[in-house]
Structures are given as structure tokens and as C-alpha cells.
Amino acid sequence: MEAFFKILYFIRIFESFGFLVQMVFQTVQELVPFTVFFMMWIVFFAFSLQILEVQIVPEDGGEWDFEYWELNEFIKQVIVSYRNSIGDISAPAYENWLPLTEDNEEEGLRADSSQVAFFKYFIITFIWMFWMFNQYINLIILLNFLIAVISQTYEKVISRLDTFTYMHKAELNSEFFQVMHVLRKAEEYNILLFKVEKQHKDKKSSDWQGMIQTIRSIITKSNATLAAKTEFSMANLQ
Numbered sequence: 001m002e003a004f005f006k007i008l009y010f011i012r013i014f015e016s017f018g019f020l021v022q023m024v025f026q027t028v029q030e031l032v033p034f035t036v037f038f039m040m041w042i043v044f045f046a047f048s049l050q051i052l053e054v055q056i057v058p059e060d061g062g063e064w065d066f067e068y069w070e071l072n073e074f075i076k077q078v079i080v081s082y083r084n085s086i087g088d089i090s091a092p093a094y095e096n097w098l099p100l101t102e103d104n105e106e107e108g109l110r111a112d113s114s115q116v117a118f119f120k121y122f123i124i125t126f127i128w129m130f131w132m133f134n135q136y137i138n139l140i141i142l143l144n145f146l147i148a149v150i151s152q153t154y155e156k157v158i159s160r161l162d163t164f165t166y167m168h169k170a171e172l173n174s175e176f177f178q179v180m181h182v183l184r185k186a187e188e189y190n191i192l193l194f195k196v197e198k199q200h201k202d203k204k205s206s207d208w209q210g211m212i213q214t215i216r217s218i219i220t221k222s223n224a225t226l227a228a229k230t231e232f233s234m235a236n237l238q
């Protein structure tokens with residue numbers, strides 16, 4: 001793992017890779033508050049589903065759920081809530097709340113009274129409402145917040161791309177001279193020279209020229225409008 005992160009550190013010398021590496025680390029840093037808030041909602045829904053005695057049934061219809069083998073019931077609920085939050089939706093199971101009817105008397109179970117049956121139907125309805133509330137909060141609202149945060153981070157990184165490029169090159173140059181100093185092959189230097197591709201520079205210049213031209217045309221148009229209004233006002237005064 002350390003070698004992998006070291007490779008990420010060194011490939012920042014290339015501008016395209018440096019942007020991606022900076023984007024990943026900047027995004028992780030920006031998402032810390034969102035991640036904490038998101039996990040709070042997941043834990044809340046997991047606690048609530050466990051209190052409501054919602055079961056976790058295997059997807060293949062078997063007797064055991066090998067996906068969550070030997071895991072704590074609460075941890076299972078957390079995983080299921082997380083999977084529902086990212087779109088891997090699974091319906092809740094509520095076998096404990098199914099009303100007992102006359103058909104169950106053959107199994108030696110007493111049928112529920114009308115009040116007990118009504119209460120169980122109410123709990124089942126509440127489970128489904130709570131399950132849909134989970135989808136609404138985590139899947140619809142919070143995941144769209146996540147997209148907005150990542151988009152904002154992208155804009156922040158892309159606006160400071162030149163700064164990050166020079167910063168990465170400076171860090172790598174510094175590390176290079178430290179290694180050369182240890183090997184006693186480093187020469188004294190008084191200046192660091194950063195090289196930028198001519199194509200990249202021309203593109204930046206053309207972008208600025210286009211922006212300046214747009215501003216100039218807007219100012220010229222505004223001045224012409226203002227001059228026309230001034231002449232009209234002077235004519236009325238005379």
C-alpha cells in the first residue's frame with residue numbers, strides 16, 4: 001500500500017495524472033463532513049429497523065444469508081441500510097408482524113384478535129413508510145448532495161490547476177535534491193526553473209484574449225448606449 005501511494009506521489013509530475021491525484025485527495029478531504037453526516041443517517045435507520053424487528057432474508061430464498069455470515073444483527077442492518085442508500089434496494093421482511101389467521105390454527109397457533117391484527121398491520125405500514133423515508137433521505141437527497149460537493153471540488157481544483165502543477169513540481173524537485181544531497185551529488189543552485197508547454201501557454205493566452213475581447217465589446221456597447229442617452233437628455237434640456 002505504501003508503494004502504491006508513493007507511485008501516486010511521483011506520477012504527479014505529469015499534469016494529467018497530477019490533476020487526478022489532487023482531485024481524489026481533495027475530494028476525500030472535502031467529503032469528511034458529508035461522510036460523517038451520511039453515516040449518522042445510516043446508523044439511525046439501522047437502529048430503527050432493528051427496533052421494528054425487520055428481518056434480513058437471503059436474496060436467493062434460502063434458509064441462511066451467506067452474504068452476512070456470522071455478523072452481528074446490528075451490523076447486518078447497517079450494511080443493508082447502506083446498500084439501500086446507494087441504490088442496491090432490497091425490500092424489508094416482517095414475518096414477525098404477519099397477523100395470525102384461522103389458517104394458522106392448524107399449526108397450533110391461536111388466531112389474532114381484530115385489535116392485534118390491526119396493530120400488526122399498522123406496524124407493517126409503518127415499516128414500509130420508514131423504508132421509503134430511508135430511500136428519500138439517503139438515496140435522493142444525500143446522494144445528490146454528494147454530486148454537488150464533488151462538482152464543487154472539481155471546480156476548485158480546476159481553477160487552481162496551475163498552482164497545483166507548480167506545487168507538485170516543486171515538491172518533486174525538493175525531494176530529488178534531497179536524494180542527490182544524500183548521495184553527495186547535488187550541485188548548488190540559486191534558482192528553480194519551471195517549464196510550461198507552449199501549447200498549454202498559448203491556450204491560456206487565447207482564453208484570456210477571448211475574455212478580454214468580450215469585456216471590451218460589452219464596455220463599448222455600454223458606452224454607446226450611455227452616449228445616446230446623454231445626447232437625448234441634452235437635446236431635451238435645450
